[in-house]
Amino acid sequence: MTLLDKDGVHVSADGEVATVTLANPAKRNAQSPAMWRALAEAGRVLPGGIRVVVLRGQGKSFSAGLDRQAFEPEGFEGEQSFLDLARGSDEELDAAIAEYQQAFTWWRRPDLISVAAVQGHAIGAGFQLALACDLRVCAEDAQFAMRETSLGLVPDLTGTHPLVGLVGYARALEICATGRFVHAEEADRLGLANLVVALHELEGAVTDLTAALLASPRDAVVETKALLAGATARTYDEQRAAERAAQARRLRDLAGLGD
Numbered sequence: 204m205t206l207l208d209k210d211g212v213h214v215s216a217d218g219e220v221a222t223v224t225l226a227n228p229a230k231r232n233a234q235s236p237a238m239w240r241a242l243a244e245a246g247r248v249l250p251g252g253i254r255v256v257v258l259r260g261q262g263k264s265f266s267a268g269l270d271r272q273a274f275e276p277e278g279f280e281g282e283q284s285f286l287d288l289a290r291g292s293d294e295e296l297d298a299a300i301a302e303y304q305q306a307f308t309w310w311r312r313p314d315l316i317s318v319a320a321v322q323g324h325a326i327g328a329g330f331q332l333a334l335a336c337d338l339r340v341c342a343e344d345a346q347f348a349m350r351e352t353s354l355g356l357v358p359d360l361t362g363t364h365p366l367v368g369l370v371g372y373a374r375a376l377e378i379c380a381t382g383r384f385v386h387a388e389e390a391d392r393l394g395l396a397n398l399v400v401a402l403h404e405l406e407g408a409v410t411d412l413t414a415a416l417l418a419s420p421r422d423a424v425v426e427t428k429a430l431l432a433g434a435t436a437r438t439y440d441e442q443r444a445a446e447r448a449a450q451a452r453r454l455r456d457l458a459g460l461g462d
Contacts, residue, residue: 206248212241219254220413228262233270234328236282239306242332246309254421255413256310256317258336265321266329268350300359307335307361313429316416320409321345322402331362334369337428339395340409342402345387347395349379368435369394423453 207214211227223245225232249256260266270279278284288299310317319333322342327350333339349366351358358366358379367375370393378385390396400408416424426449434442455461 207241207245210237210241212238212245214245214248216250216253219252219417221249221253221256223256223258225260225266230270231262231264231267231324232260233267235270235273235279236303237279239303242306254315255416256315257409257413258317258319264323265325266332267324268327268329304361307331310335311337313425316428318409318412320405322405326350328360331358331360334362334365338397340398340405340412341387341390341396342405343387343399344402345390347385347390348382350382352380353382422456426453
């Protein structure tokens with residue numbers, strides 16, 4: 204069932220699984236403000252029964268990052284160019300970037316698990332979109348790079364927080380400041396990738412992972428995700444208390460005593 208098809212984003216649903224596809228392979232799925240608005244809308248149109256969202260990119264690349272046309276004086280048709288945007292007030296600039304970030308923020312919602320299937324290049328905004336997901340399954344040809352600094356910019360599409368969480372501050376700084384490529388083998392070693400497979404095995408690996416994620420009861424997975432997501436912000440004793448509270452809810456539900 205198709206839920207959305209606009210501005211290089213296609214969203215479909217099949218039972219408890221939704222697939223979000225970046226569908227502009229001619230431009231290696233380069234991103235634009237229109238694509239970001241469509242990606243934000245993708246999160247809003249998902250049916251309530253969706254448990255797993257798979258993010259894919261058509262063609263040889265997951266996403267080559269920001270479409271450089273955004274920096275041209277004319278920008279995109281019907282859009283304010285980034286150069287014009289920079290001439291606005293601080294409040295206008297902040298609001299615009301906050302709107303762009305909405306395309307990257309919903310993937311870690313507590314009620315679902317998101318999986319990025321990454322092949323080829325995932326550069327800049329593409330890297331940050333993969334980082335926005337809970338999990339990443341990568342083909343052996345996957346290449347990540349945070350190229351914003353080479354353009355005189357900073358990563359601003361929510362990628363810095365998960366990157367530091369996955370690889371640590373020092374490695375994240377080195378990756379971002381140099382803009383170098385992180386190939387699939389290193390991504391696996393650093394914890395950026397949950398799984399690396401041959402390119403022809405990528406679809407099957409994502410299918411198998413999706414089935415495994417759906418095998419356990421939804422409420423137990425949701426509670427577990429919340430426990431893990433908040434663990435680093437809690438003290439050890441606070442985490443113990445959170446575990447007790449979550450387990451009490453689960454036990455009551457299993458006994459038919461829930462609200």
